[in-house]
Amino acid sequence: MTIISRKKKRNNCGSMRSTKxxxxxxxxxxxxFYLPYKxxxxxxxxxxxxxxxxxxxxxxxxMITEHQTPPKLNNNDEKPTSTxxxxxxxxxxxxxxxxxxxxxxxxxxxxxxxxxxxxxxxxxxxxxxxxxxxxxxxxxxxxxxxxxxxxxxxxxxxxxxxxxxxxxxxxxxxxxxxxxxxxxxxxxxxxxxxxxxxxxxxxxxxxxxxxxxxxxxxxxxxxxxxxxxxxxxxxxxxxxxxxxxxxxxxxxxxxxxxxxxxxxxxxxxxxxxxxxxxxxxxxxxxxxxxxxxxxxxxxxxxxxxxxxxxxxxxxxxxxxxxxxxxxxxxxSLMVSDVDVEDGEGWNFVEAIEDEKICSPAAMGYSTLPSVLHYCQRYVLGKHIFGKHKMPLDTFSCDAPLLAIPPEDIAERYDYWIDPNLVDGKREYLTKIEVKKTAFMICFLTHHANEASKFYKSRNCKSSEVSAAPLKIIDLWSGKTSTSSTKKEKGEY
Missing domain, CATH: 3.90.550 (Spore Coat Polysaccharide Biosynthesis Protein SpsA; Chain A)
Known part of the structure; x- marks a missing residue:
């Protein structure tokens, strides 16, 4: 347990950016309301x-009621005798x-x-x-x-x-x-x-x-x-x-x-x-x-x-x-904003080896922030995870899986391109921002696909699912494609 005593705090998803x-x-x-869309x-x-x-x-x-004097509360911090x-x-x-x-x-x-x-x-x-x-x-x-x-x-x-x-x-x-x-x-x-x-x-x-x-x-x-x-x-x-x-x-x-x-x-x-x-x-x-x-x-x-x-x-x-x-x-309960240097549980993510930041192995680490809060969008190159990009029927028999980012995504890109802009301008990130962003994209993409496969395996006819071409959606472009080789290799 790390104990922190300080005068300053950092902002995250609630207020979007760190401020004094x-x-x-x-x-x-x-x-x-005027910060970059990202x-x-x-x-x-x-x-x-x-x-x-x-x-x-x-x-x-x-009902808006008048409040009585707040009750006196028990501040005993001893461990409870039972779970x-x-x-x-x-x-x-x-x-x-x-x-x-x-x-x-x-x-x-x-x-x-x-x-x-x-x-x-x-x-x-x-x-x-x-x-x-x-x-x-x-x-x-x-x-x-x-x-x-x-x-x-x-x-x-x-x-x-x-x-x-x-x-x-x-x-x-x-x-x-x-x-x-x-x-x-x-x-x-x-x-x-x-x-x-x-x-x-x-x-x-x-x-x-x-x-x-x-x-x-x-x-x-x-x-x-x-x-x-x-x-x-x-x-x-x-x-x-x-x-x-x-x-x-x-x-x-x-x-x-x-x-x-x-x-x-x-x-x-x-x-x-x-x-x-x-x-x-x-x-x-x-x-x-x-x-x-x-x-x-x-x-x-x-x-x-x-x-x-x-x-x-x-x-x-x-x-x-x-x-x-x-x-x-x-x-340390949560991570959300890759800009935050202090105030979220990013130290757990930063401790992951650079070469494993997007590997499935990192998804199973026992010491991670307890919660990922995906209230923002995460973009590296032309790879994205953003909740407003997700299909509304993500958990259905006909829904596509998400395109998997490359495991070396953090080595390939030190910039992001806004999918909503036509100029393709590159916005560059610091090394630590790249690592955090890669983690969020990879973890959330793998987690969503895993949940989707769980849904399909229990609610869709196996014969129909296995016979149909595998549909993949690229959230950055919004385009859906089909693939059979990826499905055979089990990469999704």
Whole structure:
């Protein structure tokens, strides 16, 4: 376990680029929306194209309530006497875009043997979509694990501000806090206060199991002089996200609905050390329930005064600060942004031998970051993995497999070419950026193909699959080709 004590943090997927901690959030948001496309999360406009026109369930208007004084919490950090039950959850809608992401996440949990239940929280689905997703989930449960489930909620992506008319503004990230709260209060499985809830994003995959125990010194990098190592009541954990103390720039009185919130008493250094939290989030059910209630109350107000991508994450920070729940921040749980030098678990990737960075052997290393968060696109030369490039029917009998990058990709290329630009201009990367990018392209491509083959082997007629030419899609060009020799060699 590496212990980190420092004044600066680095940004990642949540805020897109590393920034100085004392910049105002206004400047951060301007930078976020005008950075090169490579490092941006392209959400809204793409989703508009891929989400089918559909009639949603009735809009549920969030209840905004006044909060009592936050409860006193038990900060005991001793190891529990027995292994807790685990519940891993992630929030989605019912679009094809998050359909394949859900399958990929379930497959990763199956492969690493993630303990406990894994539940997709699907919000705003029509009756027809619910029926289709139930059938799909039944396949997943039968073929992977009976602990893999789906939980349906009403639509939460539109809210009305207090006193506002009309349907309210659309902000799809409302689904995360409200969906989490709905699941905790209405889950089909019995959830105990001492259980551990792990909240992921749908565009994340597991490379090794996540538990409540972070005491292994070789696998975890924790922030602080005397870090906690066990998730217990009053001691939630989360991955570090690089927005530092910028959440304090919001009008905390307006977000919390009171002028004496404990969140206002958090110092800048404590805000940096204990609150720049992002997924994976870990907490006991008791704590996560309190967090979900407060987070759901605060996020509409946060979005009202700050209608940007980060409103949901800032609302989370303010909620846990209001509840006096400082998080043990972990640097090593996740990787996402190849630009980040400090604040993610890239040290595990950097330790892989250069010549093995794209080999199948590297995919099975026991010490990797627990989660890969593919919220960005990864490009070397004309090889890419990007979630917005993936076919929506990736997990179906007729879907193509992804073209495999060469194992020496990191030696062949020190640049990337934007597939959306016609000039073919090369953008050069540093050596370490090349290594990180190669790892993400190769791991995610192999993992997606492995999951696709798993799906086909269990749901498609073997005679039809073996007789048909192998279809391969090049995500960079978007072109699909057929091949028989690759299939015979088993290279895909």
């Amino acid at each position: 901690l004392l910049l105002t959030f206004t400047f951060c948001m301007i930078a976020m 490092y941006m999360i392209q959400e809204g406009s793409i989703d508009d194209k891929i989400i089918k026109n559909k009639q949603h369930m009735p809009i549920v208007q969030p 807790p039950n685990y519940h891993t959850v992630f929030s989605t809608d019912c679009s094809g875009y998050q359909h394949w992401q859900s399958y990929l996440l379930f497959y990763s949990a199956y492969k690493v043997k993630q303990p406990g239940t894994v539940t997709r929280i699907a919000s705003g689905c029509t009756k027809e979509e619910q029926e289709a997703e139930r059938a799909f989930q039944s396949q997943i449960s039968d073929q992977m694990s009976s602990n893999f489930k789906v939980h349906f909620t009403p639509q939460f992506s539109k809210v009305k501000g207090e006193g506002e008319e009309g349907d309210g503004e659309t902000y799809k990230f409302f689904n995360k806090p409200f969906g989490l709260l709905h699941w905790i209060e209405h889950a089909e499985v019995k959830i105990k206060d001492d259980d551990i809830v792990i909240l992921l994003d749908p565009d994340q995959v597991l490379t090794r199991p996540i538990t409540n125990d972070f005491s292994n010194q070789s696998e975890n990098t924790l922030v602080g002089q005397n870090p906690k190592t066990i998730v217990t009541h009053g001691s939630p954990f989360a991955q570090e996200f690089g927005f530092g103390a910028s959440w304090r720039n919001l009008d905390i009185d307006a977000v919390t609905g009171t002028n004496d919130s404990p969140a206002k008493s958090v110092t800048e250094q404590d805000a940096i050390d204990h609150y720049p939290a992002g997924p994976p989030y870990l907490a006991t059910t008791k704590d996560m329930h309190a967090i979900a209630r407060t987070w759901s109350d605060f996020v509409p107000r946060s979005y009202k005064i700050f209608p940007e991508l980060m409103a949901e994450m800032y609302a989370f920070c303010i909620a846990v600060a209001h509840l006096k729940m400082p998080h043990q921040i972990v640097k």
